[in-house]
Amino acid sequence: MRSMTGFITLVRREIVRFTCVFTQTIFPPVVSSCLYIFIFGFSLGGRIETVQGVPYLVFLVPGLIMMHVIESAYANTSSSLFISRWANNIEELLVTPLSYLEMVAAILIGGLARSLVVVSGVYAASLCFVRFMPAHPAVMFYFVVIVSLIFSAAGMITALFAEEFEHLSLITTFVITPLIFLGGVFHSITMVPAPLRWVTNFNPIFYMINGMRYGMIGQSDVPVTACAAVVLVLFTGFLALTVYLFRIGFKLRK
Amino acid sequence: MPPAISIKNLTKFYRNRFKALDNLQLSVEPGQFFGFLGPNGAGKTTTIGVMTGLANYQQGEALIFGKDVRRDYRQTRAMIGLVPQEFNFDPFLSAEQILTYEAGYFGVDRQEAKKRAEHWLKFFDLWEKRKHDYKRLSGGMKRRLLIARALMHDPRILILDEPTAGVDLELRYHLWSFLKELNSKGKTIFLTTHYIEEAEKLCTHVGVVHQGRVVAQEAMGTLIHRLHRDFVELTLKTPVFEFPGRVREGAVTILDGGKRLSFEEKPGMVNQVLQLLHGKGIEIEKVDVRRPKLEDAFLTLTAKTGSTACDQ
Numbered sequence: 001m002r003s004m005t006g007f008i009t010l011v012r013r014e015i016v017r018f019t020c021v022f023t024q025t026i027f028p029p030v031v032s033s034c035l036y037i038f039i040f041g042f043s044l045g046g047r048i049e050t051v052q053g054v055p056y057l058v059f060l061v062p063g064l065i066m067m068h069v070i071e072s073a074y075a076n077t078s079s080s081l082f083i084s085r086w087a088n089n090i091e092e093l094l095v096t097p098l099s100y101l102e103m104v105a106a107i108l109i110g111g112l113a114r115s116l117v118v119v120s121g122v123y124a125a126s127l128c129f130v131r132f133m134p135a136h137p138a139v140m141f142y143f144v145v146i147v148s149l150i151f152s153a154a155g156m157i158t159a160l161f162a163e164e165f166e167h168l169s170l171i172t173t174f175v176i177t178p179l180i181f182l183g184g185v186f187h188s189i190t191m192v193p194a195p196l197r198w199v200t201n202f203n204p205i206f207y208m209i210n211g212m213r214y215g216m217i218g219q220s221d222v223p224v225t226a227c228a229a230v231v232l233v234l235f236t237g238f239l240a241l242t243v244y245l246f247r248i249g250f251k252l253r254k
Numbered sequence: 255m256p257p258a259i260s261i262k263n264l265t266k267f268y269r270n271r272f273k274a275l276d277n278l279q280l281s282v283e284p285g286q287f288f289g290f291l292g293p294n295g296a297g298k299t300t301t302i303g304v305m306t307g308l309a310n311y312q313q314g315e316a317l318i319f320g321k322d323v324r325r326d327y328r329q330t331r332a333m334i335g336l337v338p339q340e341f342n343f344d345p346f347l348s349a350e351q352i353l354t355y356e357a358g359y360f361g362v363d364r365q366e367a368k369k370r371a372e373h374w375l376k377f378f379d380l381w382e383k384r385k386h387d388y389k390r391l392s393g394g395m396k397r398r399l400l401i402a403r404a405l406m407h408d409p410r411i412l413i414l415d416e417p418t419a420g421v422d423l424e425l426r427y428h429l430w431s432f433l434k435e436l437n438s439k440g441k442t443i444f445l446t447t448h449y450i451e452e453a454e455k456l457c458t459h460v461g462v463v464h465q466g467r468v469v470a471q472e473a474m475g476t477l478i479h480r481l482h483r484d485f486v487e488l489t490l491k492t493p494v495f496e497f498p499g500r501v502r503e504g505a506v507t508i509l510d511g512g513k514r515l516s517f518e519e520k521p522g523m524v525n526q527v528l529q530l531l532h533g534k535g536i537e538i539e540k541v542d543v544r545r546p547k548l549e550d551a552f553l554t555l556t557a558k559t560g561s562t563a564c565d566q
Contacts, residue, residue: 088340096359097359098359
């Protein structure tokens with residue numbers, strides 16, 4: 001059997017990269033979650049008694065966690081790969097005997113690791129405001145892992161296409177953030193007008209948030225199996241595209 | 255044993271349709287210290303890119319010890335240590351981490367990687383700076399760190415792309431003796447350099463690339479003497495501003511404002527030049543014979559173009 005040392009080394013390097021700047025990578029999502037819970041949960045939540053049969057604060061936490069899973073995974077891989085391209089140290093990696101699948105997998109695991117650390121931090125912070133145990137921990141874990149990997153892959157794809165740092169944030173600002181907010185972080189689909197409800201069905205993040213909500217509080221606007229299927233299909237597609245781009249050396253090789 | 259490097263009919267276009275490599279042929283035997291020379295933009299770095307996986311190509315074949323750089327890329331890359339022209343270190347890592355991670359990517363376990371990193375850091379006089387990130391190192395230190403990094407997995411071929419560019423003389427001499435020693439222990443070395451003197455001092459074999467094609471490839475001495483005979487240099491008592499007459503066998507170059515004349519030693523040439531000078535009453539103070547240098551061969555080869563050059 002081939003040694004996994006190269007792969008493990010790259011995973012380690014990806015983890016070192018975000019932990020050595022933890023004030024930029026770990027703390028901000030935890031702090032912002034506290035602010036969201038405090039402001040939305042207490043001010044807005046005071047006017048809404050329950051959503052899907054649970055207190056608004058409890059309803060809010062899974063959405064917030066999913067939001068930070070998405071943002072952390074995307075930010076980790078997009079910045080890691082783009083900086084490597086920009087500083088040219090991607091060449092250091094490309095001349096190694098690592099397979100393209102190993103390279104992609106290691107970078108994705110870096111994104112997943114950051115998401116898991118952030119999820120733990122956000123969940124721990126949320127316990128200061130509201131106490132509840134996940135209803136279906138395995139389902140919760142499934143969505144955290146698969147969604148992290150989807151957005152890690154999306155971050156890598158963006159980093160390959162991007163020519164400037166700005167391009168990374170453009171995707172965050174104009175694609176990811178609107179889809180997160182419209183995907184039901186703060187509301188249930190039953191609370192929006194019918195036309196918007198119909199449009200929401202085409203928003204993939206809606207399924208991610210609802211899958212997570214089912215895992216944490218046992219409630220969801222759509223069947224959890226549909227959510228699980230949507231994220232699995234997305235994961236397969238994004239992974240295949242990322243490996244393909246690495247294999248052909250898209251913007252990596254001259 | 256198959257050649258260390260075997261490249262056949264390699265053609266590469268860039269996206270702007272610039273033909274960087276044009277049916278390039280190259281063969282380097284194991285244990286050679288091979289100098290790959292050519293003017294700027296001739297295709298040296300692109301050829302290295304193809305061998306190491308940093309450049310795609312459209313046609314041809316590149317083999318490293320008989321393994322294809324595309325099909326068997328994991329095996330070929332494991333056999334190569336690359337010292338690139340530009341510094342391309344990971345900005346998040348210290349000098350020591352750069353080395354240990356590099357070894358790790360090549361499958362060297364952590365304990366062994368640490369040992370090797372210590373060895374090379376001490377060898378290249380970087381031990382005191384091991385905790386520094388590379389931006390805090392001087393140009394010479396960065397250059398040494400690049401070489402140390404390429405050696406961490408003990409590659410069979412060491413490829414150096416302009417390794418002494420911007421390096422002071424003392425360090426250059428150190429690197430030269432180090433590379434010679436490595437080669438004497440059997441490591442195949444593939445070197446590109448702008449310093450012809452460097453190639454002449456170090457290399458056993460040389461290839462000259464021009465406009466994406468290899469226009470000459472042979473043992474150093476053979477190449478020089480195939481293209482040039484010895485040069486005769488005459489120091490005159492009184493300067494001449496124009497050579498007094500025509501010599502059928504070749505050109506006479508006027509040097510040092512007319513104080514010296516230089517020409518290649520071809521049959522009958524010395525006789526004719528001396529007769530012409532004597533006829534005009536020009537006296538000679540000194541006669542020197544200069545051995546041809548690699549630089550002379552390089553200039554001859556790269557002055558020619560494309561297919562008219564001596565393709566091998």
